[in-house]
Amino acid sequence: MARSETRAERVYANLRGDILTGRLLPGQRLPFADLGARYSTSVGVLREALSRLVEQGLVLSEPQLGFRVTPVSEEDLRDLTSTRIDIETLCLRHAIAHGDLAWESRLVAAYHTLDRTPELASTQPPTVNEDWASAHAAFHAAVLEGCPSRRLRDIAASLRDASEIYRRWSRHLGSEDTRDIAGEHQALRDAVLARDVEKAEAALTQHISYTTQALLLSAPDNLMTAHDAEPAGTSPA
Amino acid sequence: MARSETRAERVYANLRGDILTGRLLPGQRLPFADLGARYSTSVGVLREALSRLVEQGLVLSEPQLGFRVTPVSEEDLRDLTSTRIDIETLCLRHAIAHGDLAWESRLVAAYHTLDRTPELASTQPPTVNEDWASAHAAFHAAVLEGCPSRRLRDIAASLRDASEIYRRWSRHLGSEDTRDIAGEHQALRDAVLARDVEKAEAALTQHISYTTQALLLSAPDNLMTAHDAEPAGTSPA
DNA sequence: TCCCGCCCGAGATTCGAAAATATATTGACA
DNA sequence: TGTCAATATATTTTCGAATCTCGGGCGGGA
Numbered sequence: 367m368a369r370s371e372t373r374a375e376r377v378y379a380n381l382r383g384d385i386l387t388g389r390l391l392p393g394q395r396l397p398f399a400d401l402g403a404r405y406s407t408s409v410g411v412l413r414e415a416l417s418r419l420v421e422q423g424l425v426l427s428e429p430q431l432g433f434r435v436t437p438v439s440e441e442d443l444r445d446l447t448s449t450r451i452d453i454e455t456l457c458l459r460h461a462i463a464h465g466d467l468a469w470e471s472r473l474v475a476a477y478h479t480l481d482r483t484p485e486l487a488s489t490q491p492p493t494v495n496e497d498w499a500s501a502h503a504a505f506h507a508a509v510l511e512g513c514p515s516r517r518l519r520d521i522a523a524s525l526r527d528a529s530e531i532y533r534r535w536s537r538h539l540g541s542e543d544t545r546d547i548a549g550e551h552q553a554l555r556d557a558v559l560a561r562d563v564e565k566a567e568a569a570l571t572q573h574i575s576y577t578t579q580a581l582l583l584s585a586p587d588n589l590m591t592a593h594d595a596e597p598a599g600t601s602p603a
Numbered sequence: 604m605a606r607s608e609t610r611a612e613r614v615y616a617n618l619r620g621d622i623l624t625g626r627l628l629p630g631q632r633l634p635f636a637d638l639g640a641r642y643s644t645s646v647g648v649l650r651e652a653l654s655r656l657v658e659q660g661l662v663l664s665e666p667q668l669g670f671r672v673t674p675v676s677e678e679d680l681r682d683l684t685s686t687r688i689d690i691e692t693l694c695l696r697h698a699i700a701h702g703d704l705a706w707e708s709r710l711v712a713a714y715h716t717l718d719r720t721p722e723l724a725s726t727q728p729p730t731v732n733e734d735w736a737s738a739h740a741a742f743h744a745a746v747l748e749g750c751p752s753r754r755l756r757d758i759a760a761s762l763r764d765a766s767e768i769y770r771r772w773s774r775h776l777g778s779e780d781t782r783d784i785a786g787e788h789q790a791l792r793d794a795v796l797a798r799d800v801e802k803a804e805a806a807l808t809q810h811i812s813y814t815t816q817a818l819l820l821s822a823p824d825n826l827m828t829a830h831d832a833e834p835a836g837t838s839p840a
Numbered sequence: 841t842c843c844c845g846c847c848c849g850a851g852a853t854t855c856g857a858a859a860a861t862a863t864a865t866t867g868a869c870a
Numbered sequence: 871t872g873t874c875a876a877t878a879t880a881t882t883t884t885c886g887a888a889t890c891t892c893g894g895g896c897g898g899g900a
Contacts, residue, residue: 372666372883374654397851408885409853410647417611417651421658429609430852430891449754456689517686521758609853634881645855646882667861667882843900853890858883865878870871 377405378415388534393437447578450525455567457513457522462561465512476508477555614642615652622661625771630674684815687762692804694750694759699798702749713745714792
């Protein structure tokens with residue numbers, strides 16, 4: 367029709383987006399009937415999309431029982447955080463060592479966009495601003511893009527996606543107030559531009575750690591609560 | 604019938620094995636008709652299995668054009684090698700820092716199995732011994748299993764799988780003779796048991812590098828040749 | 841009353857054919 | 871004879887129904 371993007375790709379992208387932005391909650395079951403109605407497609411393409419997400423670790427498959435969004439847990443969050451620190455700082459070292467001027471420029475641009483985008487939308491109650499979320503993702507992606515290894519970049523990106531679930535799923539924390547997120551980003555940018563590996567690593571490590579610590583402090587108990595949420599119908603948009 | 608392993612899982616495992624062991628060559632196209640005959644299954648489960656492999660980077664998907672085994676290239680091999688060194692040494696550091704006695708014991712066992720398994724089968728011409736290949740994989744897996752981070756272990760394992768394609772695909776090299784592979788493994792084992800991070804890292808790095816260097820030296824030109832191999836029929840079992 | 845096995849409904853899995861898209865072939869015209 | 875358009879063929883993509891499996895409810899026996 368419009369173009370040659372297969373339906374499977376679109377459904378995959380939609381599903382992925384709905385999981386990453388928290389429209390589908392961790393632990394939630396994903397029956398084919400509901401999903402078929404939600405994305406108006408058949409079982410075959412759903413299985414295909416879900417299989418891909420399983421491989422990414424975003425969805426869990428239990429044979430003969432169906433699929434569900436991967437549940438969150440404190441243990442997984444800790445593992446994910448420490449792995450992200452390992453991989454992202456590794457990527458960062460390579461980026462600082464090998465990144466060229468074009469990379470620096472894209473980084474500066476991404477930082478500027480992020481800096482000028484308000485973090486919270488002016489709704490009642492205040493919610494995460496979608497623009498800020500994507501600017502934030504773009505900034506961190508820009509940092510890591512200086513790394514010459516495609517595989518390493520891909521790994522870092524997938525870990526970052528995984529932790530996006532945690533961020534979104536516990537969006538209304540409040541403890542964010544005590545943090546100077548903008549300052550953290552600026553420190554990271556400056557250290558990178560100065561090609562100061564030590565400082566950059568420290569800044570990135572802190573940035574990642576802080577987010578996890580805030581999550582663990584403010585929501586330690588409901589980390590296991592979302593396992594039996596309502597099925598994925600057409601409504602929750 | 605026998606059990607509740609879904610057909611999709613079996614086809615996925617078979618396909619994966621056939622790619623990893625080189626029964627399906629890099630670059631080779633994978634038409635549904637041939638695959639359906641080979642694994643005696645329908646298009647749906649094939650798409651599902653192939654999608655998972657795409658997500659792993661073992662298969663490439665071109666919309667409306669079908670699937671093919673991911674081609675090899677010198678550039679990818681270099682990237683893969685350097686990434687493996689980064690990740691596996693990282694994993695190794697964690698393993699040495701956190702691995703317990705049970706881990707040491709499994710490592711010693713795996714080494715012993717590998718040490719007592721002949722590398723080449725006594726056929727004419729000599730081919731890679733399947734038992735050695737799995738013992739080799741098991742040994743390296745055992746090394747990394749001391750790492751407490753499940754995600755990091757999974758990443759390392761997937762990179763190791765990816766490079767298995769290269770190893771298999773260029774199996775008849777001959778330049779292996781000049782290497783003391785057994786010695787390399789022993790050095791790695793000893794350094795790990797001595798909890799000597801420096802030595803262990805060096806041994807692992809060398810081990811990985813040597814393999815790649817041998818490949819690049821002995822087969823630099825046919826790294827781009829397998830792109831139009833014959834389709835995946837039922838015969839080559 | 842409690843426990844075991846049978847039956848039934850809900851849902852996942854698999855299939856084979858219809859629809860859509862790309863590639864190869866043919867034939868007409870310059 | 872060469873090129874382009876139109877047709878025919880091959881292959882992928884999508885669907886909806888048929889098949890199979892799991893879990894729970896029901897009834898009979900201890």
